[in-house]
Amino acid sequence: MGKVAIIGVGQSRFVRSYPGAIRELVFEGFKEAVTDAGITSKDIGASVVCSAPEYDKQRSPAGVFAEYLGLNPQPTFYVESLCSSSSMGLRLAYSLVKSGLHDVIAVLGFQKMSEISSSESQERMGRGADIQWESPFGTMMPAYYAMHAQAHMDRYGTTLDDLALIRVKAATYGQINDRAVYRKPVTADMFTDPDHIMSKPVSSPLRVGDCCANADGSSCIIVASEEKARAFCKKPVWILGLGAASASVNLAGRDLFTGLAAAKQAADQAYQMAGVTPADIDVAEVHDCFTIAEMMAYENLGFAEPGQGPELIRNKETYKEGRIPVNVDGGLLSKGHPIGATGGSQIRTIVLQLRDEAGDIQVKDPRIALVHNIGGVGLYGNVTILGRE
């Protein structure tokens, strides 16, 4: 069996409230990806639809999208791992191609979170945790990540200022990303100004500025066999390594609170499969749903030793010109986080980087790059390593 490539990438603009139906939203990402790949719907052997459930009235959206995108009569189905759904979709697409069952797959990520109110959305998100034993206490995603922030600050002396620096970096790039929801500049002093929205408490120690926003959006990744990739594509990007892991849903079942064990395990698998080390990574997209999530990612991915994450951001080493650029598209903190579309958007950014087509955010001559995409509070961890020819 040959290698497996990504030959096309697309995403919609991420917005607070998409003025259309979910099939129309998904069309936007799909159209960009098939156009990018230079293929038509007839070239696609199967589609994998990725999102978190309970936002849509539509049951089984895969079948609806297949019809709308001209993907009948090819098989289509749904895959879900909360916020890492589309990275899990990529993993599945890889195995479908590697097995020889299909030679071109469309991985369609989407979420229209504005279908429900913000507080209903928090409640849905909270139910991505243990509904029997945790949710009755009134949990929500920011609080779970906040507990990790508290542990990291206590153990390593990480400060609220360090966390703010991650948001400042995100906004530096979010401002120039026309697909992002949040495009205003953010400065560190907003976090120390008690009257500024960025400094308002959400769940201690996290503040509004530490949290990404809900969004509506879609993404699409076209995955192909080596033979098809060489036939269709001038600049295929190869899937070099895939890692995936899970962890106890109830925090009571965890040993690590200063990081995410599933992220570390997924990273170790991906590095091993790709035959590379953290030092080989030229640019990365990490799952910064909260500032602390990016800080933990630095350490779980081996870009910094445990406890040394704050040094990376203080020294601006994760900026575009730094040693290991991270989230130079603005990350989830700027782009917004349409759950099922997020992984595909991260992969799109990295593919454009490796093809030297990232425009204003292009990192100099990257060869190997990484995507870190987390579902729940480290319930699911996916790490993908991509490389160019």
Added chain:
Amino acid sequence: MGKKKEIDDRFKKFGTVSFTSTTKVNDFIDHLESDQVMGSRCKSCNQKYFPPRADCHACFSSDMEWFEITGTGKLITYSKLAFAPVGFQDDVPYSIAVLDYGEFKVFGRIAAEMADEEVKIGIPMKTIVNRLPNNQMNFVFQKV
């Protein structure tokens, strides 16, 4: 025949809002009512579980017994919520936390009367039964 089967939905009483009504560990609620917070232990391999479970994933036995959470655990981490999900707005602000008892950990809330400045990672705390409005129950962590 034709007789409506009685449903054991005691677990509806757990927490401010319970999302589960039927579970094989419904007796947990009866123990709360008698002021005991209980975990479960596998009678076959002695594995202790909290939260309690009906089935042991270590040896696949479903022969479990209850044990009481006693003594103190160490506060590993916590967070105080300024916003709450639907159904919990009247409880704000409140803190959720994890206690480490060595053989197991417990996820729950910190007692409402505890002052913020007293809450510090590493302090010993105990787990006690807490009665909520509307006949609901949960457990909270209290300083010792």
